[in-house]
Amino acid sequence: MRVALLQMCSSDDPAENLVTMQRAIAEAARAGAALILTPEVCNCVSMDRAHQQAVLHPQDSDPVLAGLRMAAADHGIWVLAGSLALKSDPPETRFANRSVLIDAEGAIVATYDKMHMFDVQVSETETYRESAGFAPGARAVLGHMPGAVLGLTVCYDLRFAYLYRALAQAGAQILTVPSAFSPGTGPMHWQPLLQARAIETGCFVLAPAQTGTHAARAGRPRRTYGHSLAVAPWGEVLLDAGTEPGLHLLDLDLGQVAEARRKLPSLTHDRDFTGPA
Numbered sequence: 001m002r003v004a005l006l007q008m009c010s011s012d013d014p015a016e017n018l019v020t021m022q023r024a025i026a027e028a029a030r031a032g033a034a035l036i037l038t039p040e041v042c043n044c045v046s047m048d049r050a051h052q053q054a055v056l057h058p059q060d061s062d063p064v065l066a067g068l069r070m071a072a073a074d075h076g077i078w079v080l081a082g083s084l085a086l087k088s089d090p091p092e093t094r095f096a097n098r099s100v101l102i103d104a105e106g107a108i109v110a111t112y113d114k115m116h117m118f119d120v121q122v123s124e125t126e127t128y129r130e131s132a133g134f135a136p137g138a139r140a141v142l143g144h145m146p147g148a149v150l151g152l153t154v155c156y157d158l159r160f161a162y163l164y165r166a167l168a169q170a171g172a173q174i175l176t177v178p179s180a181f182s183p184g185t186g187p188m189h190w191q192p193l194l195q196a197r198a199i200e201t202g203c204f205v206l207a208p209a210q211t212g213t214h215a216a217r218a219g220r221p222r223r224t225y226g227h228s229l230a231v232a233p234w235g236e237v238l239l240d241a242g243t244e245p246g247l248h249l250l251d252l253d254l255g256q257v258a259e260a261r262r263k264l265p266s267l268t269h270d271r272d273f274t275g276p277a
Contacts, residue, residue, distance in 0.1 A: 001148060001252045004028035004036040005208040007228040007241045011215040012046035014055055018067045021081075024247045025068070029075035031249050035145065037080040039210045039228070040114075040155045040180040041097065044085050048219025049133050056095060058087045059111075065100060073106030078145050082178020082208055083114060083154050085134075094135040099152045099178060101143040109144070112152035113137025116160055122184035130156070140166055148173055148254060151203070155179040158193050158207075161200060168201035169267050173257045177207040186225030191237065198231040201267065202260035204252055205231040211243050233260035 006024045010017045021038055028036040043064040046052050059065060065084060072079040081100040088096045097114040115138065117131035140163060143150040151167030151174070158177050167175060175197060181190050198205040211226030228241035228248065233256050241248050261267060 001035070001254060002031070002033045002249060003206065003252060004031065004033040005206060005228045005230060005239065005241065005248045005250075006036060006038045007209055007211050007226060007245050007248065008039050008042055009212040009214055009245045010039070010042055010045040010210060012044050012048070012051055012055070012217055012219075013215075014043045014064050017043055018064045022067060022071045025071040025077060025079060026075055027247055028249065029077040033077060033249060035078040035080065037176060037178060037206055037208045038082045039208045040083045040178045041085050041210070042082055042178075045180060045210060045214040045222055045224075046216060046219060047222050048216070051218035052085060052095060052133070056085055056087050058089065059096075059098065062086055068100075069102050069106040069108070072102045072104060076104045078102065078104050080143075080150070080176055080178070082176070088135055092135050094133055096137075097130075097134045097154060099154055099176070101145070101150065101152065103145065110141050110152060112141035112154070113139070114154035114157060115140075115163065116156045118156040122182055126182065126184045128182070140170075142167065142170055142172055151175045153177050155181060158197065161197065164197045164201050164203075165267070168203050172201070172203055173254055174204045174206060174252070175201065177205060178209075179207055180210040180222075181225040183223050183225045186227065190225060190227060191229060191240075194229050194231050195235045195237065198233055199235040202233045202257055202264065204233060204254075204257065205229070209241070211245060233257050
């Protein structure tokens, strides 16, 4: 199965970001990819809530999602919009951080709202309160495509191993981790966490990432770590995209999932226990 990971430096202009993704979808399809994955908030990277309120849309009327669906159908390729920032249904006033799986005919197959909110103070100058602007999801989601089952997650979810174990035990062979990872934590945490999730579950892990300093018409620019990664079920890093935006292709042998789990069947070794007190 050939897949494509798109590393982006999305701006806060959704129309501009859509053009970048449409071009990448066409390129991935020409290269024979069955699936292309984009990073977190691929439609709009913004630290300004007022700007987000002005440019974002609900799912049913979002022009970026409509454009991605059309591109998927035009080129006959599956698309994982790693996540889109979308307006939520009332009465929720916060946005949704939503991963959307689109099939090769342009239909929406699955959606997942990021569960774990990035509310952290990485340093004196780097603080995030994602829950102030985004509503957390509450449902784990599998996405089924021909020959593969995807477990959908987003960025900060990566630190919560129980989610990935549940997805793998429910049938996921590929775990997706579209991200806009902090440069304050990325150098120490990004690769080890992704490798751990692959090793723990015997899954492929695909993590397309935002990278660089993101152009902002409103508010202060955001910086992200880059280094989109693909990790095999045994923990080998198959791809490290570095820090430049671009499209990266690789071939997955999903037989490696069954082989890793045969060798190390830890997904079947759960034990009930009591405590700690």
